[in-house]
Structures are given as C-alpha cells and as structure tokens.
Amino acid sequence: MKFQDDGVLAQSFDRRLFLRQSGIVVGACALPGLCASRSQAAAAAPARQVIVIFLQGGMSHLDSWDLKPDAPAEYRGEFQPIATSVPGFAISEHLPRLAQRANRFNVLRSVYHGTPSHEAAIHWTLTGYDYPGANTTTKNRNVKPAMGSIISKGLGPTRPGLPSYVCVPDRGQLGDRVRYAAATYLGMSHDPFESGMPPNSATAPFPMPPNLSLAMGIDSQRLQNRLGLLRDLDQLPRALDASGSMQGLDEFNRQAVELLAHDATRRAFDMSQEPIEVRQRYGNTSMAQRLVLARRLAETGIHFTLVNFSNNQEWDTHANGFQSLKKTRLPELDQAVSALLDDLEERGLLDTTLVAMFGEFGRTPKINNTAGRDHWSNVFSVMLAGGGLQRGQVIGTSTANGENPHDRPVHFNEVLATMYRQLGLPSDQVFHDQLGRPVPVLAGGKPITELL
DSSP states (O other): OOBOTTSOBOOOOOHHHHHHHHHHHHHHHTOHHHHHHHHHHHHTOSOSEEEEEEOTTOOOGGGTTOOOTTSOHHHHOSOOEEEOSSTTOEEETTOHHHHHTGGGEEEEEEEEOSOOOHHHHHHHHHHSOOOTTOOSSSSOBOSSOOHHHHHHHHHOOSSTTOOSEEEESOSOBTTTTBBOOSOGGGOGGGSOEEOOOOOSSSSSOOOOOGGGOOOTTOOHHHHHHHHHHHHHHOOOOGGGOTTOHHHHHHHHHHHHHHHHHOHHHHHHHOGGGSOHHHHHHHOSSHHHHHHHHHHHHHHHTOSEEEEEOSSSSTTOOSSSHHHHIIIIIHHHHHHHHHHHHHHHHHTTOTTTEEEEEEOSOEEOSSOOTTSOOOEEOSSEEEEEEETTOOOSOEEOEEOTTSSSEEESOEEHHHHHHHHHHHTTOOTTOEEEOTTSOEEESSSSOOOOGGGO
C-alpha cells in the first residue's frame, strides 16, 4: 500500500503480495512461539497506557500551534505568537502554560489526510481508515475497528476487573449522531466502556458510571448465583454459532461480571478520592474534569482512554472563531492539558503514558466572511507527549500561509503507527472481518523515526 500524492490513501494494491504478507502474519499467529514473542514485545514496549484528547470539530492549527504572523491579514488571524521553552518554537498567546512546557511534548506541524468531511475524518482519525460517504444516517457506525478496540484485543486488561478501553464520557461523536469508536468485527468484548458525564466543576461529585452499580439487594455472591443459573439455562451449542456472536456475548458477559465483582474499576472511577486542589489545578470545567478522570484511569492501568474534549463540535469554528477560541476553548485546553502533563510527570507516569491530542482535521488558512475558518485536511497539527517518545521536538512545517505541508509531510496514519509501535503492537498485524477477509491494523503508515 502507498499514500497518493494528493494525500488520499491509495486503496489499490497487489493482491497476491497482500495475501502473501497476510498469510505470513496469520501463520505467525498460529505459532505459539511467535505469539509469545509478540507478547514479550508488548511487555517490553515503552508505553503502557494511551490518553487521546480528541478535539472534535477540528482545532485551527493557525491559531494554536502554527501561527503565521507574516502572512496576509486574511490568513494570519488575530492572535500573536509567544515564545516557548523550545528555542525557535512559538505558539498562540492563548496557550501560555503549554508554551512553558513545550520541552515536554512534540508538535507535528505537517500532518495531513484525505477528507474534509467531519464524519469520514473522524472515522479516519479513530480507526486509521477512510470511510467514503460516511454520514449521520446510513453510515454512522465504524466499519473498521477503532484504535482503542485494537489495543484491547492486542493487549487485554492489565488485571481482572479493569476494562482495557474507556471512552470519556461516551463513544459518540457529533452529538452522538455517529459512533466511530467501536470494535466492529473484533467483537463486543472489545467495545469501549463508557464513563458517563464527569462533573462540570472541580468540587461537584461524580455519580460513577451506572454500569458499576449493583441493583439494591444484590451483592456479589448473589450476582454469581444468578449468573450460574443463566449459564445452566443457556444450552445453545456454541459450535452451531458460526458467526461467533454468542461467543462474543459470553466474553462480554464475563467482563461485565468482572467489572461489577471487583473494586479496582470502581476505585479508578471514584473521583471522590481525588483531592479537590488537584482537580482545581486542571480547571473548573467539565472538560478539565474529563482529564482528571483520564489520569486516574491511566494510573490504574487502563490501556486506552479516549477523551472527547468537546460536547459536540465545539472546535468547529466556522463563525466568530477567534472569540470562542480566546474566551473558552484555548484557555480551558491550556490549563487542563498542562495540568495533565504535570500530574503524569510528578507521578512518574509520563514516560509510560502516551498523550496524543488532535482533532479530525484543521481549519482553512483563509478566514471566511464570518470571522471563522472552515474544514481543512490538507495540513494540520498534532501534539504527542510521553510514552517513551523523544521530547521537545517540532516536526515538519506548513507552507507560508498554512495551506499544505512544506517540509517533512506526515500522513495521519504515521501518527497512529507511532502510537501502536510504542505499545508494542505491530501495525501490519492482520485481523479478519465478518467475511473472513484479512484486514491489517493500519492501511499503510510507518512510525515517525524522529520521535523514537
């Protein structure tokens, strides 16, 4: 597979070569020694957890990470650049805390993919695959497994009672009109656990996810007795279930029981154990408290947490974009993400926790006639921190007006390949879809060597 010059992932490939490569990978999965070596590779990987901060709607790269102060007025916008702790690297004046911590993270300024559609771009950034024609009615569920589900499948839970993959607050995007964060053919046991909505202030209580509460009068022993009765009644031979759906349901039920029967998950989600002063450091907003919860989950050992840092499409700044960015979006992000990086560093977790922050695309370089910017996938910026990566690097540049990659173009799949690599998961690993066809984890893309 290859990436076309226009940034669209080429879907044509040599079928015999693909099947031959797939056969090697699938064959390897059948050999216990090689499977064990993969497990050992994952165990030796630098990253243990991932937190993805998803800026749904698409943050403007020209007003955050990649300002163009020398561009014409219709491109450069209202914000001024400020110096950071990395020499020669300047970012928006509305990100002063992150500017001070720039030596702890990396910014990729030349990222691109091939679609300016919200739906298709969200699918791409969460799965690594394009979804032509994605929409909110007929194509509103992902057709390839989300990254969190692949990590759940590849790594499994760190211990009984913990999910491998959590979405904060839920798995929906675009106001829950699409759901592109699911496991699809990997099975419902690798679907995300949903946290529910965290509180909207640093002092408000978190009611805990409803799935972690037993009904009144039901203790764990009584729950086990009821499940034993259910197993006795369920006599459907699994050999007759060619689709594997019942096996998936069995695994889902087993995991659900573990979540209820163990205290580990309830403790991870119990924000009442978090000191108020720590929560206040992140900020007095719902977005900030989502990152507090994400840190708690990473600290507990949950492999992948997807944080929707938006209630709907709040980074979709078509109109009055500069006002919303400087009054709420950028200051809230600046405080919360800076506190997350500090917290992880202070707890000794940043080296093993990979933090990735991105939206589904960037914004148009030219400002529209409503003081906003529209969709733009030709080039945008991504932040990566921790997880064993190098720190304080700025990789790639965009053209003078921020329209296209100029130096070191980075396809978005290279970002995902880097994340998989840090977790010890090969991105050329093959899974099989509902029809038994081999599908690689990623349709192209290699890790970014400058970060390793």
